[in-house]
Amino acid sequence: MPKTDIARRVYNHTWKLDPIVRSLLDTDFYKLLMLQMIWQLYPDVDATFSLINRTKTVRLADEIDEQELRDQLDHARGLRFTKKEMIWLAGNSFYGRTQIFSPEFLAWLARFRLPEYELSRRDGQFELTFRGRWAETTMWEIPALAIINELRSRAAMKGLGPFTLDVLYARAKAKMWSKVEQLREHPNLRISDFGTRRRHSFLWQRWCVEALKEGIGSSFTGSSNVLLAMDNDLEAVGTNAHELPMVAAALTRNDRELAAAPYKVLQDWNQLYGGNLLIVLPDAFGTAAFLRDAPDWVADWTGFRPDSAPPIEGGEKIIAWWKKMGRDPREKLLIFSDGLDVDTIIRTYCHFEGRVRMSFGWGTNLTNDFAGCAPTEINGLNPISIVCKVSEANGRPAVKLSDNPRKATGDPAEVERYLKFFGSEDFVEQSVRV
């Protein structure tokens, strides 16, 4: 009986690379929901997505081999949705709804592939850009980030022996499980995995998701990662992202249209999805401005996802607004998802308990927390603040302000224009770690 499976070993050697993204479902669920909307309402719009590394001290192009990056991106471009995946998307229910994806959309999706990319280097950073139809470029966001982040982890661990790696992962598991135990003390807490984009690696995200499933049971409400949701029979979670109001705003031709844009995309969304999917992401151009100008019907939506304000402060403002609009916050939902870890999750949960429904989208600190796990500090294992944002729509600059000036993206002159237009009321500058 061989200790080494010769066939498997030879087979492994025939791979030209160890792929990071092995399925087009290895993305965030909101991408698919938005994709259907883009495909239906904006089929001819072009949108450019660009990689932005906000952690300037980390010189990505020095840490990651360019050819390895190209190989991984090329591999992702070779992927198609498989038959089993298409059947699952068509047959599964999402947020309690069956057939959320139309047969026409699925027929188009079956032929989908990721479009081309442009890659160059400048000042130790990669310039990675995706140009083309919005309905194609949008799908690069998550795989591009996952590839960059996992290549960086791999580079950081290149010198480690098998034993040191064993201890590294043992410690990471022990650390993760101690978080599970803290969460267990609050059985009514609701948490989901939002950690795909900045994960340490795919296999580690899978471990973390399985740990949460076994560890906190029904408190674990799902994963934003569609592949992991399918494989583990979990709910796929997530609704929409900043790119919708950003592109909608970029496409406007005058101030009146710009003011209406954030609400127009919500109306479109409502028409398409409705129900539990009515989650407002209010901070694209500042939450205060959004609430100030919001029509009454926005208060009828299920909930808000404050994504850049400090969670307690941001939550309080939305609750106050609901009250002002005559709605009962206890029937509303707040989804927190910005830079959370166990301590902020529990503190926020205890603060709002009984006053509003809550859900927590736990991201980078779930799937990429290796601090203190390596035998000696390895800087390459610390997560960085990296995003892949829409930068242009039909040739016009796209901008995000958010409630935290450090999270603003876009052409500086255009950011200035948006700031003047929407105001910067209630902006809170906070350091951005991940």
Added chain:
Amino acid sequence: MPKTDIARRVYNHTWKLDPIVRSLLDTDFYKLLMLQMIWQLYPDVDATFSLINRTKTVRLADEIDEQELRDQLDHARGLRFTKKEMIWLAGNSFYGRTQIFSPEFLAWLARFRLPEYELSRRDGQFELTFRGRWAETTMWEIPALAIINELRSRAAMKGLGPFTLDVLYARAKAKMWSKVEQLREHPNLRISDFGTRRRHSFLWQRWCVEALKEGIGSSFTGSSNVLLAMDNDLEAVGTNAHELPMVAAALTRNDRELAAAPYKVLQDWNQLYGGNLLIVLPDAFGTAAFLRDAPDWVADWTGFRPDSAPPIEGGEKIIAWWKKMGRDPREKLLIFSDGLDVDTIIRTYCHFEGRVRMSFGWGTNLTNDFAGCAPTEINGLNPISIVCKVSEANGRPAVKLSDNPRKATGDPAEVERYLKFFGSEDFVEQSVRV
């Protein structure tokens, strides 16, 4: 390419059990050194070994299935030294000496098998006894203890799912590695593995030994486990144990012979081995009595292994004695091996640094420390104080006093007689955890 290796899976199912002891080398090295001496000097002496569980609160016969225990003991009885093992014993050097085992002894050893056992149950405990020639029964001590301890671990983990087990071992690895990191801060510390008998399991001991080899490098001076020493090209360490003076004392016919017995075995040992193997185990009948009556040549031996006194107190007394005998302690060696963990090791090391050479034999707290690692406290994972001691020699009761009355073994009346004879000077009662 199959994910499951069907052949291996079927093969695994053909095992009637998962053997705990798979080699006769899976024992402590001192057993082989003592065995050669017993085979040469005491070939006709009978010695009975008995299992003693000092942790009475743990009802072993309730935790461990009797049939499983019999199956494991029977499996161990089926083992022989393999050809490769015999070649290694003959060709390897131990403590700098080649051919430490005579060809005649090795020829006898090649046919060796473990003798019969007697097993019954009383009051929730196993009565496990090995009767016969000393040169056969002595070899049961380590495998019997390893089997009992690993069966107990297995029983304790029976209800755990694969995920919980993953976290359990991840935590144990993280815990073990934090000990490695503490030890690393003292590069001149010398440590060896003495953890075979009360290990959590064979595979876990192997992991710990490999961790020490990678983690503290040359500070790791070897393993008492002969199989692990061979497999990992480490020094096999250990010299002699209490059974030598215990049997020698039991065989004496009068007080003059009894008083001389502890020194007589040392002379025999010196004749057979000499050099680096001249380590005195002084506490069989109390260290104070041993030192009081010791002939001058005992002070010429390389070192002492105080095995039941508190390490700092016990070490100071031996150093004082060396000085009194006109020897320089800085040329002498103290081997500590009783209930050590990282904190006691470092404290003792710092206390004696520069005044005496030291070595630490790290046992149960190295290979069986799972405290705080299980998702909920599992009592069956806490190590117990269990020994397998010689209880009779040629039908006469064998006794051990040690420096800690709680570690005394033997017929109570006989213990009383020995106490009167040797005195109980400097005895310190300490709780015995492992």
